[in-house]
Amino acid sequence: MSVRARPTHCGLDAAMEVISGKWKVLAIWALRDRSRRFGELRRQVPGVSEKVLVQQLRELEADGIVLRRTYDEVPPRVEYSLTADGRALDEALKPLGAWGRERRPVHG
Template sequence: MDTFTDSYADLSQESHCAVEATLQVIGGRWKVLILRELFGGTQRFSALNRALPGITQKMLTQQLRELEQDGIVHRQVYQQVPPRVEYSLTSLGQTLYPVLKSMHEWGKTFLAATSESKS
């Protein structure tokens, strides 16, 4: 067996559920981009909103709530006027860094390969 076949065997039906779980947590247009911003450190809602052009406040709120429910993001509310809310990655959320880094590297390879084929 070659390395690809060996690696593919790791994605058997049993581990396929793990891939689905990962996609459930980080899937969609915005979650990976939110995570990218939070890898840089704690962010306020308004900073996240500015960093993600095209996202509505409603969608950002929804995506942050889902990430919080999954234990990926921590929401800290400061009791002051006006209220201040900050978001950061939990220790579980920080473990997604290598996953996103791999996605970034694959994306660069893909873009290079597809731009060469269009030339």
């Protein structure tokens, strides 16, 4: 759902609206370094179904976080990348990732 689809009460509410969904943050993480084709992106986000990944990428695109570029080739090629807002969101998520790594249970 696009942030513009409903009123938000604060900055955190707006941010959570954009990243809500089990796979969105992982898709952003997978796109942090470079653009990726859909199949490559799906391999970077193990466990997600094709249908759900497509849906969540569309939502991220609607929110201006992800850019979907289609190339007029045979076979057609589609690449996803982060927009400037997507890169800014990735930077904002880095401290959250560090917090999670520090508190992640160690299995061994």
